[in-house]
Amino acid sequence: MGKLIDMVRQKFPEAVLSSHEDFGDETVTVQKERIVEIMKWLRDNEETAFNMLMDFTAVDYLGKEPRFEVVYHLYSVTLNHRFRVKAGVEEKDPTINSVVPLWRAADWLEREVWDLYGIVFMGHPNLKRILLYEEFEGHPLRKDYPINKRQPLIGPDN
Amino acid sequence: MGIGTDRKSIETALSESVILTQVDKVIGWGRKYSFFLYPFITACCGMEFMSVAGPRYDIDRFGAALPRFSPRQADLLIVVGTISHKQAPILTKVYNQMTEPKWVFAYGACVVSGGMYDNYSTVQGIDTILPVDIYVPGCPPRPEMVFEGLMKLQDVVQQERAAKWPRGEAPYKKRSLEKP
């Protein structure tokens, strides 16, 4: 098993739900309640030292439980290694704690995920739409957003 | 503009009994060979517009050479490329700032109908927000098609009656958000 996965499993034995290292990319899936705590440890621990949030996004697995998955891509500038952390988010309660206090880069990335998937980030300092306009209804990258739905402000009615 | 407005008042005063067709003809002839473009370019069709405007195809041959980058000095709004919802208010603002008479040229499939972007972010044809005078489809249209469209527009302008102007503001209004 990968070195990073080992370390996380050792530190948070009950929070890690699954892990894999397909194609050499070490990945863990964790409980969403523990996300900030785990991320903070990954950032501050000397052997992991993930001081950079490379990317953050979400996936909609419509029909599965939990429906959404948020994906964090971490990179350590000092140690030159990468890690991927995932957490499931249910449709009934689409919320997760924000990691903006840990990485400022998360600010706009979390706003983008809120905008397009409708996942709420608790504790985000300024959670509003970033790509679409304020009056937009719905979250268009959800798989059940009708492809030819028209917005009320612009375009012909249907 | 001045002549057009005066002419309209004369025609209105004589209440349809006199029609000044010869004046219309001369004004139309003058207008159709002196379009001042405002190129509103947002996407890939812009590459083809460069070719249209460049020396090989040379839109100058049709008297429409000079792009103005102030809408107040332009009378032909050429909309080139995909228009997103976020951009729609900007486009209507540019249109409303242009002085009359003014014409709108829909350049490319995206502008005509939304093209292949039948989705949440794209305006499904700018005729939902502006009056459009000429539609040129194609993804992107060949310069020959653009000139065909331009010549058709010139024919329209030649036939126009002064009573058509002013056309007024763009019909697009931000709809109220309150549900009835």
Ligand code: SF4
């Ligand atoms: S019509 Fe085609 S070439 Fe023109 S802007 Fe749309 S996608 Fe691009």
